[in-house]
Amino acid sequence: MGGCSTRSSRRLRSLSLLGAAGLALTGCGAQQEPWFGGYVNTTSYPYFDFGTEAAGQSRTVLGFVVADPEDPCTPSWGGYYGLDEAQETLRMEQQIAGLREAGGDVVVSFGGAAGDELATACTDPDRLLAAYRTVLDRYDLRTVDFDIELDDLEDREANQRRAEVLVRLQEERDEPLEVWATLPVAPHGLDQDPVEVVAQLLAAEVDLAGVNLMTMNYSESKPAGQTMAAASEEAARSAHGQLTALWGAAGQDLSAEEVWHRIGLTPMIGVNDVPGEVLEPDAAAELGEFAREQGVGRLSHWSLNRDRPCTAEDGDPAEANDFCNGLEVEAGEFTRVLHQGFEG
Template sequence: MEHAPAPRRRRALPCTVLSSALCAGLLAGCGDPGPTLHEPWFGGYVNATAYPVYDFAAEAAGRSHVVLGFVVADPEDDCTPSWGGYYGLEDAATDLDMDGRVTAFRDGGGEVAVSFGGAARDELATACTDREQVYAAYRDVVDRYDLDTVDFDIEMDDLENYEANTRRAEAVARLQEDRPHDDPLEVWLTLPAGLAGLEESSQDVVAQMLGAGVELAGVNIMTMNFDEGKPASQSEYDASTEAARSVHAQVKDLYAEAGQQLSDELAWNRMGLTPMIGQNDVSAEVLDVEAAEQLNSFAREHGLGRVSFWSLNRDRACGADDPDPQEANDFCSGIEQQRGEFTRALGEGFED
């Protein structure tokens, strides 16, 4: 079903696009320097509700970031956040030791991000139609885990839900407005991408976030499961970088439509890459360690703002007790590898 174009608010021109003479003469009133580069980071996703539970505080110790997923709507209460639809926030503290592990990981020098959404269950803004309660649900999660970074993984039917995407954008903008100036909330959108980049529905999600006034740290693209869009002869690395180059041009356009003029360097900085390690859900697609090393080099050479992967739970070879390695599963990569080898390959050169 078609919907009206996403609203896109334009901002005042930053000083960087005014004449140097004018800026010099009006320096006191020219406080907005325009978009600036963010510090790049690396952090693998954790499937927080997969069993056996992945102890990220121990297994990922020494890494700068982990991204815990996914917070979704409680199936019994649309406006209440839950982990995977299985654990409320209190239940997660008791049954998963979520609070304790977050604290332990931070005590080791790492930072925790939480991802809302994902491919399964309903994202909060989709299930909950009350704008105030959507905002409150996000705020409960941010406050409970004292978050500086949040991720919204928008997939499947959620991409086409214009009303839900509007509720989400408005709530996230409020979350950022609530923060002290010296303690901002970093917000990422994680979206599927093909060789031609983001589909129109994904572009609308970005435009709605920017149009609502969200200071969007970047667009993190899932470089996985290309399926029929990818020629059989094309490697997973080549497909991923082709998708990234396509999205780079789209990011420049989307931010420009929101009044933010990005250089090529800044546009790369507003992007992230998230491959699926090892065997992908599409049987013919496999990302090996060599390709992961190449993706890491691509990201560092182009100055991407973020690299992640799905998932830390899977960063090991399959054993005899694991499911068929030729089919993607939550517990192992499906290829021969050393434990943690993808984490090292994709995280090389990022601050630990």
């Protein structure tokens, strides 16, 4: 077995104290129980009452914190609301408190397809550190998600800056900070830019909890006739091999089981953004069973807002939107199907 990084080794002493909280130590860090947590598009209107609708999930992933368009080193929700404005308009703190009172927790996702991730816009590492810290402290976060897409994927300087600041964040905390990188994938696996993002995080010695694969919107990378479930399973297996090699190159020779535990899967439920790509509940159930069999560490979906059938006011159900999934299914059907067998 390869050794842990110096930073990870130092962290083991504090992690060992958490055994009574249900964490099992494995590899170079603490292995959480596999968890399910759907994403919420917090700024889509009409606003989604996630404090009530997501009660009962072990975790709920709130997206997205991005750079304020007028101040690149200031965090905002979607580029629309500062943290104080989000409290006033979205009742952010009350909703988070509601989930925690119901026994769950929240994960904040930075980045996404719209807006600039803070590390892309904020080039001052100290101010970037302060921006991330502000969000972590405000919402008392133990897990964060970095959804790196589109132009953010190609920005090597920003990706390096993010990695170095995340190490500083992890080192300054008294308790572990679980960091996930959410990246696009194809049936053939991760393309070069996502591979480079992971490599930079590991080279900087970020204690990376895992890589969450966006198993959706495959376009021409999916062979004609291949189902969405089959394409997603192939993507996961392909990425598993790549991630095994990446962790190995970083000095962590993980078992196949350990690598699966550091993989997450996030499908887009119902009608996807790519015409003709639709994830039906049966396919979601197949993907969920695959995730359980492989022992993936995380299962999510995009999104809780969309986990309902469309109405006439939502527009053409054949076109993806933020408010419904385009299928004639019961509200909450995808969450029920994917949640089975996961913590919470």
